[in-house]
Amino acid sequence: MKETAIFAGGCFWCMVQPFEEQPGILNVLSGYTGGHVPNPTYEQVCSHTTGHTEAVQITFDPDIISYAQLVEIYWQQTDPTDAMGQFQDRGDSYRPVIYVNSAEQRAIAEKSKAALAASGRFTDPIVTIIEDAKPFYPAEEYHQEFYARNPRRYAAEHAQRSAFTAQHWEESTK
Template identity: 70%
Template sequence: MMKETAIFAGGCFWCMVSPFDEQPGIIEVKSGYTGGHTENPTYEEVKSQETGHTEAVRIVFDPEVISYEELVEIYWNQTDPTDAMGQFHDRGSSYRPVIFVNNEEQRRIAEASKKKLEESGRYSAPIVTTIEEAVPFYLAEEEHQDFHKKNPEAYAKEKEDRKKWMESQEKEVAR
């Protein structure tokens, strides 16, 4: 089995795990922190907006079963790509939307996908999700791993809030 890694940031990592975890070809999805300047940050440190990190998920996948391109498409449907300073009710730089790329092939795919989204007219505001080089990824504390399984009621509420927001955005574009 082949293995590759994808790293996506798109708001609270609690809601970013399940959409990927459910796909065939996914080996593991871990919540963590990346893009900052502090080694081994804690949840409280990242939440304080002082470390420069963003909450993210690291996905290990089998590219013979699911492609990086497919993962990027799933990603776009989990985030607000027009909001550089948070996602939904999670505000601040630790919730910014970023695609962290591991190589030039991932960069090419992410940039092409972003361009396609920009040209689609799906959003009236500019797409501000950044595409950045992958940097050290630090695993979040155990209580933040598999949140959707450990706290199904809280996860369901977060998921519903995101769904309502996405529907409101689609209505804005349709007008």
């Protein structure tokens, strides 16, 4: 049995590796979702005229890793207090969104978001939105597995995100 989860958290290049390294992950695909243009290109999404976000679609085995665990990993990859971008990536195509595929996923995501808000981990409000999943369009091939194919550029893109997540989640990694 397999399920899918869709998360938008800024540049999709930086969202693949943290999920792909987990047991029970079958596939992580970079792509676009949430917009009104069918089969958008990277250039169209970057123009901020399609309504799409850069996102990852994760296929997973729920007997090995739960959707709740994926949501927790998601929070630790993003700035949930920044509604219009993530780190150096600005604009609506980089906004943080959890796209849910079912009422069960919505309930898990909403509960997790409420717990994060109540935790006091962040001084600003949690503004990540939770929306019903929309059609997901795979990104061009050169975006897939970007971190593995372009380690230097990935490291540069990921540096600000890494510093932020280390600051806010350091006790989780001890």
